[in-house]
Amino acid sequence: xxxxxxxxxxxxxxxxxxxxxxxxxxxxxxxxxxxxxxxxxxxxxxxxxxxxxxxxxxxxxxxxxxxxxxxxxxxxxxxxxxxxxx
Numbered sequence: 907x908x909x910x911x912x913x914x915x916x917x918x919x920x921x922x923x924x925x926x927x928x929x930x931x932x933x934x935x936x937x938x939x940x941x942x943x944x945x946x947x948x949x950x951x952x953x954x955x956x957x958x959x960x961x962x963x964x965x966x967x968x969x970x971x972x973x974x975x976x977x978x979x980x981x982x983x984x985x986x987x988x989x990x991x992x
Contacts, residue, residue: 922949 926934938945957965 935945938948
């Protein structure tokens with residue numbers, strides 16, 4: 907009997923695509939390289955810091971604060987951006 911594949915939540919991945927100025931991207935990648943880190947590692951670290959700052963506590967996979975992560979409301983200090991569909 908095979909054991910089910912258990913994947914730690916920290917090991918799962920989802921793609922996040924962002925658009926940034928190419929010059930800023932080049933500088934960011936160079937600085938990451940100087941620390942022997944990938945840009946993805948640095949972005950994940952920044953996202954985790956942001957989550958912990960907003961939640962006010964260390965982030966634990968699977969223990970999200972439903973009030974902070976539920977859809978429908980815009981977090982404090984964030985404005986919704988509408989895009990034109992012309």
